[in-house]
Amino acid sequence: MNEPRQPLISIRDLRMKFEDKYVLNGIDLEVYPGQIIGYIGPNGAGKSTTVKIMLGLVDGYDGEVRVLGQSPKDGDVEYKRKIGYVPEIAEMYDTLTAREYLTFIGELYGLTAEDAERKGRRLLEQLGLGHVLDTRIATYSKGMKQKVLITSSLLHNPDILFLDEPLSGLDANSVMVIKELLAILAANGKTIFYSSHIMEVVEKISSRIILLDGGRIVADGTFEELKDRSQEGSLEQIFNQLTGFNEHRAIAEQFVSIVQEV
C-alpha cells in the first residue's frame, strides 16, 4: 500500500497491566490519515483499554504512544482538541436538553456558545431530532441519545474519531446514515478508529481490520487480506477461527439444558 510517511497514531510495544495481570501485551500499531480501522476482539481483549490510553484517560502503561505526534503522558496536550470520542457507555448530562448539552460540549472543545449551538442544532436536525432540541435528554430513547453523542463528538471537526460500539440502539435508516457519514469523513482525510462487535458492519466499513486477542494483535489487514489468509468467508468466521473459538453450539446446548433443569 502507498501510505503517507507520517502516521497519525503510532504505538510501540504498548503494555498495560491491572493488578499484576497484563491486559495489553505488546501492541505495535501505526495508523494513517483516511483509514477506517475496525478494532475488534473478544470481550476483555483490551480494546477499550487501548483506546482510553490513546485518549489519555488511562495511565500507567509501558511503551510509547503518540497521537498526532504527542504523548498522552505529556499532560494537557493539544491533540485532544483534534480528536472526537463516542464511548461505549457514556455519562451524559441528561438533565440538560440536547441544545444545552451540545452547546456545553462545543464550548469545551473551544467553539463559541453561538457556534456550538448553531452547529449542534443543524446537525441534530439532519438526524431527525430537530423537534426535541429543547427536551431533556433523560427522556430520549437509547438511539436518540446515541445520535446526540455522535453529534457531540464531531462538533469541533476532529481529525481522528474514536468510536466504541457507536451504532447501538440506532434504527436501520440511521445506521445507513452513520455508515455513509463515516465513509465520507474518511474520504475527506479523517481517521476513524472503530471498535465494535457487529462483524457485518466492521467488515463493510473498515479499510483495515485489527483483531486483538489476549492483549496482542493477531491479525491486521484489509478484509480481503484476512479472508485470503484464513480461507473463511465472513469476518465472523475469521474472528472465530483466529480466536480459536468453535464451541458455540456446545455452550448453547449446555446453557439451555441448565435453564430447563427446574
Ligand SMILES: Nc1ncnc2c1ncn2[C@@H]1O[C@H](COP(=O)(O)OP(=O)(O)OP(=O)(O)O)[C@@H](O)[C@H]1O
Ligand atoms: N480499571 C480497571 N481495573 C482493573 N481491570 C480493568 C480495568 N479496566 C479494564 N480492566 C480489565 O482489562 C481487561 C480488558 O478490558 P477492556 O475493557 O479493554 O476490554 P475490551 O476488549 O474493550 O472488552 P469488551 O469487548 O467487553 O468491551 C478486562 O479483563 C478488564 O476486566
